[in-house]
Amino acid sequence: MSSESAHKILNDPEFRSLASQKNTVSLILTIIELTLYFGFIGLIAYDKGFLAEKIAEGSAITIGIPIAVGVIVLSWVLTGIYIFWANSSYDEMVKRVKKRVGG
C-alpha cells in the first residue's frame, strides 16, 4: 500500500470511528479481565476469610470455589462478547471501508 492511499484511509471518518471503536472495546474488555483476575488474587492475598466462608448453612463448599470457577467461565464469556461484537459490527464496518477504498 502506498503511503498516500494509507494516509487517505487514515483520514477517512469511517475508518477512524472503526479504529477507535475497536480500541475502546479491546481496552474495556482487557480492563475487565485484569480486574477479574487480579481481584481474585487480591482477595486471596488480603481477604482469605471471605473466600473461606461457606456458600450456605450446612454446606462444605466455600465461596472461593465458585468464584474461582466463575473467573474461568467469565473469561470465556468475555471472549464470547468480543466475538459477538466483532462478527456483527466490526466486520461490517471493515467490509464497508474496504469496499469504498477498493482494498
Add this chain to the structure above:
Amino acid sequence: MVAQQAQQYQTVIGTLNPVSVLCFLLFVLATLGITYWAAKKTKTASQFYAAGGGITGFQNGLALSGDYMSAASFLGIAGLVSTKGFDGLIYSVGWLVGWPIVMFLISEPLRNLGKYTFSDVVAFRLQQRPIKTAAAIGSLVTVLFYLTAQMVGAGTLIKLMFNLPYESALYIVGGLMIAYVLFGGMLATTWVQIIKAVLLLGGATVLVLLTLSKVDFSYGKLFHLAASKYGNSFLEPGGLISDPLDAFSLGLALMFGTAGLPHILMRFYTVPDAREARKSVFYATGFIGYFYILTVTIGFGAAVLVGKEFITKIDAGGNMAALTLAEFNGGSMFLGFLAAVAFATILAVVAGLTLAGATALSHDLYVGVFRNGQANEKEEMRVAKIATVGLGIAAVLLGILFKGQNVAFMVGLAFAVASSANFPALLLSITWKKLTTAGATLSIYTGMIVAVGLIVLSPTVYVDVMQAKEVKAMNTAAALVTKLDQEIKAPGLAPNQLLAKQTELAKAKTDAEAAKKAVKPAPFKMKNPGVFSMGLAFLVAFLVSLLTREKQAEEMFESEKVRTYLGIGAEGAAKH
C-alpha cells in the same frame, strides 16, 4: 465406606500396562499416518510453517488448546488440587486468564501484519536485522526453557507410568516429534494437537463423570467428603500466596506470557484471516477453561476417593492423582487409556515447540538476519528441516542433562521471558507509532536478561536448585530437632533417658543452626520477577524510543495501521 475402599486399593501404575501400550501404539500409528498424508501437502515454506493458512478457526481452536494443555497441566494441576486443595485452584485459574488478553490485544493484528512469526510483526516497520535477531533469541530462549521442562517431565512421567527407562522415553518422544515436524510440518503438527486435544478433553470428561457417579452426582457431597477428610482448611485459601507483590508478579507473567509464547502465536498464521484467528481464540479459551474446570473435580475427586496419602506415596508431587483416580474409577483399562493420552499430550506439546523453535531459526535468523530477507523457498525449507532435527536432538540432550533436577521453575521462566521479552515489543509495535528499532531491540534484551537474571537469583533457583544439597541437610537437621523435641515431651521417660535426650537435642539444635547458616539466602527475595522484568522492558522501550526517533518507522505506521484494522495486504491463504 469410601475411605475403606481407598485403603484396600492397590495400583498397577508403574507396570507396563497392555491397554496403554495398545492405545499408545494406535495413537502413534494414526499420527504417523497423518504425517505421511501431510508430507505430500508440505512442499512450500508457507505449508511447512503455517499449513498453507488452510486450517479453520474451530480446528485451530482445538489445536491451540492441544498446544497449551500440557501434561504438566493435566497431571500437575490435578495433583496440586488433590494435595493442596483450594490453593491448587489458583493455578487452574491462572493458566487460563491469558487467553482473553491474546484475543483482545494480539490475535487480529498479529494475523494481519505477520507472515509466520511474531517477529515479522515487530519488524514490520523497523529494521529487519536487529529486530529479527532479538526476537529470534527471545523466541528460542522461551522455547528452550519450555521444551526442557516438557522433556524432563516426559521422561519422569513415562518412567512413573510405564516403568520405561528415562532415556528410552526421551528417545521415543524425540524421534516421534522430529518425524511429525520434519515430514509433516505444521499440517501434521496441527492434527497431532487436534487428536490429542479431543482425546484429552474426552478422557477427562469421562473421568469426571465416573468420579461424580461415586458421589451421587453431587458436588455438595464431594466437597463435604473432602472437608470431613482433610478439614475445612482444605477448601480455603492457604499459604500459597503470602506476598501480594509476588502474587501480582506471577499474575502478570501468566496473563501476558501466553500472549508472548512463540508456539502459540505462530498458530494464528495457520488460519486464512483475522476473523478466523479471533474465532480460534474463542474456541481455545472455551476448551481450555472447560478442561481446567474438569481438573478441579479430578483433583478433589482424587483426594476424596483415592486419598492424599496414597497419591503422594506414588509420587511426592502428586502428579499421579489423575491416573490413580482413573484406575480407581475405571480399572486398569481406563488407566491405560489415560496414561496413553498423557503420553500423547506430551508429544503434541513438544512437536509444537520444536516447530516454533525451528521457525525462529530458519525464518527469523537465517532468512531474516543472515540472508537479509533474500532466500529462495528451497533454501529456506532446507534450513528449516536442519533446524528441526537439530532442535529435536538438542531437546533430548537437554532432557538427559537435566535428569532428576527440579525443572518446574523452567515453565515459569518461559512465561517470564515470554511476558517480559516478547510481549512488550509485540504490543508496542502494533500500537505505538514512536517505537524505534533501538527501543524495541533493547526492550527485548532487557526483558529477557532481567527475567532470567532475577529468577536465577530468586529462592526458586538460587536456594532450591543451586543449593539443593544444603537445603536437604537443613531439612533433615530440622526434622531431627522436632523428633527429639517430641520424644522429650512424651510422658514416661526415665530421668537418665531424659538427660541423654536433652544433650542430644542441644547438639541437634546446634547442628540445625549450622545447617541453616550453610544455606545462603537468595539475593532476590521474590519468586516471580514479572513486575520488574516486564516493567523495565516497557520502560526501556519508551525511553529509548523517545531518545532515538525513527522517521521512516513513524511514516510506515500509517500503512501498518490500515493493515492492522482492515487486513489489506495481509498474507492470504495459499491457493489450492
